[in-house]
Amino acid sequence: MRLSKERVRHMSEMLATRLQQDEHIAIAGDRKGVVEALDRVITEELSVEDRLNAEVRQLLKAYERQIEQGQVDYQKMFTMIKQKLVRERGIIL
Numbered sequence: 001m002r003l004s005k006e007r008v009r010h011m012s013e014m015l016a017t018r019l020q021q022d023e024h025i026a027i028a029g030d031r032k033g034v035v036e037a038l039d040r041v042i043t044e045e046l047s048v049e050d051r052l053n054a055e056v057r058q059l060l061k062a063y064e065r066q067i068e069q070g071q072v073d074y075q076k077m078f079t080m081i082k083q084k085l086v087r088e089r090g091i092i093l
Contacts, residue, residue: 003046008043008046009035009039011042012036012039012042015038016031016034016035048093052082052085052086053082055085056085059081060074060078060081
């Protein structure tokens with residue numbers, strides 16, 4: 001995840017405030033629960049790309065020898081595999 005937990009928390013609080021001010025949601029009771037729920041959802045969405053990158057790195061281990069010998073460009077292969085997985089899974093990054 002590229003954002004700190006503090007930044008995500010700030011975004012969650014700002015989003016809850018904005019949704020409430022613009023009357024998209026009405027918070028009955030503790031606002032903290034809404035902020036925590038937003039925090040979890042944002043964190044989960046941000047971690048999708050991290051998990052995808054880890055999977056691509058794992059798949060590239062099969063080409064480790066070719067990469068070391070210079071037969072395959074790691075970054076180019078990483079990008080190609082990542083794009084393929086994104087298309088196949090309908091992931092929005």
